[in-house]
Amino acid sequence: MGIVGNLATRLGISSVPLLLPLMIQIAYKQSAVTSGWIIAPMALTAIFGKSYVIKILDKFGYRQTLMTNTFIIGTLICLLAIPDINTSLYWFIPIIAILGFFNSIQFTSMNTISIADLRNFQTSSGNSLLSVNQQLAIGFGIAFGLIVLKIFENTDLIHGEIHNAFRWTFLTVGILTIISGFIFRRLHISDGKNMQSKED
Template sequence: MENLDGTVLSTALPAMAADLHEDPVALKLALTSYLLALAVFIPLSGWAADKFGARKVFSAAIIVFTLGSVLCGLSTTLLSVVLSRVVQGAGGAMMVPVGRLVILRTAPKAELVTAMAWLTIPALIGPLIGPPVGGFIATYYHWRYIFWINAPIGLLGVILAALFIPDLKEEEVWPLDVRGALLSGVGLSATVLGFSLVGGEVESSFVVVVPLLAVGAVALLLYWGHARRTATPILDLGLLNIPTFRAALIGGFLFRIGVGAIPFLLPLLLQLGFDLSAFQSGSLTFVAAAGAMAMKTTAKPILRAFGFRRVLILNALLCSLFLIANIFFKASTPHWIMMTVLLVGGFFRSLEFTSLNAIGFADIDQRDMSRATSFSAVGQQLSQSFGVAIGAVGLELSRAAHGGGALRTEDFAVAFLAVAAVSAASVLFFTPLAQDAGDELAGRLMEE
């Protein structure tokens, strides 16, 4: 449901912008406001699951997310869309990390790669059907129905959670770090909001963006000092001393910046640059999710053959090349060529995601699993806002270079090159990994 919403919304952004009388680039706030809420509430997800039980928190999160979806469909201004997306984010912040926590606590380590791969297959149904469904609705009906389709899905989700999700709960729950939650909430939300506003008018960058980023930086520095003195910080920075977790968090953060920009940049390129309808755009981009689903059954054999370190390094560079490949798309490019590039690119991106999601928890003790899950989720979601911001800055700089006005096809080259370079930089954090990192997860130790 969460992945469906993100991909459907990305496809419908131009239609929403026209209906709300907003600049399409400004609609990035509809994407990043959701990420802002995640930044605030995700740190609480691990503690809430331990305290109240995974099933209760998971079900409540689905209800909140569904309510936010209904409110989005009722919105009539950009501000109301943004506020409704914040409600959605509050639900998503508890929904996705807690779902992952259930898997991490119940699956044996030798089966973790397979479990994480299977976990993402249902989630990939969203990106698979989202672009064509969203494009169809935005083209032939109204974008509001995009959000209302979550109501029956949410109801079914609550029923299935009651039937199948174990109510995992810790008997001894670490005390809630209230001060840390406030500092991290202010720091992360100000940072996300600041970066989401980057790429707008120059005046706003000095008046709004710079103070927001300054507040975010100060709050995060204060949290860093607080976390070093606290026995149970809400975001445990001590986990960064574990090489596999550090590589997955920081390297994964950089890698996901490039991927996080794709749902924002690609639909704009296809619809504004190539003059395709939302439905035509969605009918092209959905194949990336199909490639991702195809990879899930091959992830473990690939990791068993080559090891986590080699896969993470080489695959990150390969995925960056596929980001750059978008630059060479033209309005005259045959659609089957575009779809082939997106299909294969989706395959390799999914391999990187599965590898990162598994290696990050390879050396985490069960007692630290909830905090590691929360910390990891914060990094993942924060990277998406950075990706959208960097992509928007690239577009605005290129547009300013030719005197402003409507976006041109060539404006997207700067944006895709920028996010591809950041994604490629992730290899700097994968290279220090030990050659045998994660071998137990990949099943290589048993072979040896």
């Protein structure tokens, strides 16, 4: 179940680092350097997320953390669809910064719960499978984001504005991410307790 939830959630999350810079360059007519700086806060805040994840997991457990965190991430992705073409690019920075923080918590939690039930001699194989899962999720996430974007480009919803295609894509990806959070309802409230004790 952990691997399935991991893959489904990463599908939505992995498309954002591609879609946002692409939108800034194509719709906002900004340089690649500008689009790169806009996405940079995501990496910076991810560092802070790592330092809080253990405390959060100890307090709320894996099930509650993953369900709530996935909902927050999906909502943040949906918020990227709000600005119109005349909105300042600075509007995206706080959203991306907060998204990086919660992404860090999400990835750490999903990675550890995915191998929580493995015995010591299975850990190496489990980590290898998890690594493959992560790479697949990134590839599928990018492909999914581009496919959805292309679909919206050919609809009447965008009214001839490419920026609107990106907005509908973010909304779709965000909703998918929120829905994927329900997979974690299958976790038992005590799942991952053994991992928490190892982390203390």
